[in-house]
Amino acid sequence: MDSSMDIMEETRFRKKNQKMAVRISEKLHFTFEEAEYLLLIYYKLQKESKEMAQGMDKTQFRDVLHCALDMTDDYLMDRIFYTLDKGPSPFMSKDIWASSLSLFLRGTxxxxxxxxxxxxxxxxxxxxxxxxxxxxxxxxxxxxxxxxxxxxxxxxxxxxxxxxxxxxxxxxxxxxxxxxxxxxxxxxVFGQCLPTRRDVYTFLTTFVSKISKM
CATH class of the missing domain: 1.10.238.10 (EF-hand)
Known part of the structure; x- marks a missing residue:
């Protein structure tokens, strides 16, 4: 699945998150394989967090929006975070991560x-x-x-x-x-709070190409 993970770590990851990947694929706009890959991205970011046990922090999520989806409006960013995850915790759960990307990439x-x-x-x-x-x-x-x-x-x-x-x-x-x-x-009309069509396409192209090599 990912060259930075050894086979054993990848196998453990797949097994541990299989039920969640199924639930995401049933609830959101992703296939099982796509959901699994999204959870892998989350896991990799979580490992880089200062408090790994707590999950991926919102600063990391902001970096993903900025670098991968070119969402750079600082004034609206706090509102975007609050809308996606109203909880007071500085960390983002796997469910919120998946639902946010479902909205940004394939939302109705x-x-x-x-x-x-x-x-x-x-x-x-x-x-x-x-x-x-x-x-x-x-x-x-x-x-x-x-x-x-x-x-x-x-x-x-x-x-x-x-x-x-x-x-x-x-x-x-x-x-x-x-x-x-x-x-x-x-x-x-009141400011960018979604990625552009071009950035969605670019992200999904990379996303799908990696899945096809799994």
Whole structure:
């Protein structure tokens, strides 16, 4: 499975994680072989963690998102982590690891809409008010841009007019969903929180090619 593991370690790994790989393949968007390989990646990262027994730490996961999937928006990263794993622990479980990659690599539009909206809902109110939208848009401009605040306000007005279907001054999930289904490019209107199609393809190509050699 992996040249950095000897045969005995690989065999032990497969046997120990077989049931979890089956469960992942039944629940998420992966085959058994893909699930097994995902767990192997987790295991390799876990071995490099300062506290291996606790699992892979979230800093390592951030590095995976940054290096493998080119997700580099520092402002949104904390929101992404909170949406994927609401627990207070600095470590990420195997289940959260697998479900996160299932979403990023092969998530349905429904899954992605629910995820993105939660990332953007910084106040946790179930709606996107003008303050939340303003903070998200303001941070999309380069640091030090003197016109960023005014530009962000203008964008909030434009987006609200476009997506506020019931005209209550806020964007509910239903408003957001209707808008995205009509215009899919609005999915990440408030900032990147998913990998690009190119980065997904590149990651999956490497992923599948390794599996084919197993």
């Amino acid at each position: 539009i429904e899954e992605k809409m629910s995820y993105c909206f939660t990332v953007y809902d910084t106040m946790g109110e179930g709606v996107l008010g003008r303050e939340s939208m303003f903070n998200l848009m303001k941070n999309s401009f380069p640091t030090g841009d003197e016109d960023a605040e005014e530009a962000a306000k203008d964008l909030v007005e434009v987006i609200t007019k476009k997506m506020d279907c019931d005209r209550d001054g806020k964007i509910s999930f239903n408003d957001y969903k209707q808008s995205v289904l009509k215009q899919p490019m609005l999915l990440e």
